[in-house]
Amino acid sequence: MRGNALAVIIAVGFAASLNSAQAQNYPTRAITLVIPFAPGGSTSIVGRGIADKMSELLGEKVVVDNRPGAGGTIGTKAVAKSDPDGYTLVLGYTGTLAIGPSLYKSAGYDPRKEPSLYKSAGYDPRKDFAPIGLIGNAPNSLVVHPSFPAKTVAELIAHAKANPGKVNFGSAGAGTVSHITGEYFARTAGITLVHIPYKGTGPALTDLLGGHIPMAFAPIPASHPNVSAGKLRALAVTSTTRSSLLPDVPTMAEAGLAGFDASLYYGLAAPAGTPRPIIDKLNKVLRDALGSDEVKRQLANDGTEITPGTPEDYADFIDKDEKKWSQLIKTSGVEQE
Template sequence: MTGMIGRRGALALGGAALLGKGAAGQGAWNPDRPLRMLVGFPAGGVTDVIARVAAEGMAARLGQPVIVDNRAGAGGNIAAAQAARAAPDGHTLLLATNNSHGANPALYQNIGFDPVRDFTPVALLASITNVLVVHPSLPARNVAELVELAKARPGRMNFASAAVGAAGHLVGEMFKTRTGTDIVHVPFRGAAPAQTEVVAGRVEMLFGTLQTVLEPVRAGQLRALAVTSLARVPQLPEVPTLAETVIPGFSADAWFALFGPAGMGEGVTARLNAAARDALADPALRARLTDQGFAVHVGTPAELRAFVPAEIEKWGEAVRISGARGE
């Protein structure tokens, strides 16, 4: 990823935060009722995993339950729009991703919110790399060989993704553009069927999250050629980054961050940031994420505010290249 999470773990776990000013909650603040954390994806998925770990840890530090509310649909837009309309009193949070605050403004004609104007940044929580995997029968043992093979077979190799406009689709389009290859996108209805087709050898390759592809890679069902983070990951230390192979500077990880509605005050934002930071510094909670492939790096509100516009541009460019349109 670019900017503040360009290297895994590069974010400081503390530091002064230049917080946005608002009407609510100046000075010390504690919630007086349960908090709601809106999540734009179904229970059990990658986003839901980090939401529930963060909610558990923050609840212990805030003295109130933090209820995860899954409002799936439109790539996270439904949950984000609800969060944007909530009162800025600290009791409603959004677990945002590089969908709602990255690709979606370009992918959908009307997302129902402005990802910059309508939110108060609280903290980036974590990221997870995407992994370029191929079927083991493919005669390409590294990225350079894959690019050479694709150029020798223009329009005759395929890559799978969970859906049109999904992260795996957009990363694939970035890869094609940066390598000058013609690889055909094949969308499926979810990450599981997309990966199943690659494991079966009916589709040659995909970009899947580390959490989902790790076990098939370890079992020899898939061959990992590269990761999309700027640094290698401890779970696959022998697998190079795309940046160190054929695409210098390339990064395209999935990320997860907390936002409140616009106008949330300094005291509220600072308290929520501290709760998130302390929660994910807890060794047991942190391990529940790192064991599944997440890189935890809780940053300041100011860092998150500076980070989002660049992500909107990066993922938006991929959407424009792909010609994808949200449904």
């Protein structure tokens, strides 16, 4: 018994020493940051800015790899199944770590009692990732093409009620934040909208700018430049407070939908099992990047409020965010098979 106990102690000590040595030498080659959406959307805007600064601080390139599809679950699942060596990371996002796993489930599902139901999404946001840290948050915006007759949320609701089932809205894809936000809006407003999914915010905005769809829910970092240029009209933001980038645009609550709140959050995560010393090093570099004037300015210009923290802070946030959006999904009546 004593021999076995000693062997365990030695093994644990050796593993700790090995992990510490790995962290000291890490990284020795390029790191891949998977952004699970198409280029041009908010995740790419935020992710590329973080990747560039982290590359500078780490002394090794952080290469962005856009892998869109299935509401961001394809790229996220790929990272969950990657080697836990610190060389494959994912830009965590409300749509992939809170909505995706909640969407592919049965009614009344409790993730603490029925973790096997995560099999449809292909990963468990609580068990399959090692959270590195939060980056920040930003609300979605309800934007319409200039030719759309509604100039306010109230006018949009009235128009939709007069034309049931004839008003389309675009999103970054089935099961994404923008999709669920649209369904949540329609349910709250008592209207019927037709969902048009795209493979990312970028493609959705391209069709909106071209007049192929009349409206969309899009993150402010992606929609703001076109709103400022007069190419799109913003009717509302989905957070509880106004955006500093769109100070004249009301919140949904101010527009008449009391209690409406659908903000989105970004973070950085690695596959579960990644050595803690590497996670700690990445957390420090991430926080240093977020504290730099360059990144602060860039994210502020994109309407993202920086909210750095520890890996434990992010793990706790993922748990709470998944529960919140699971309830919103039930409220909206949306479910994916």
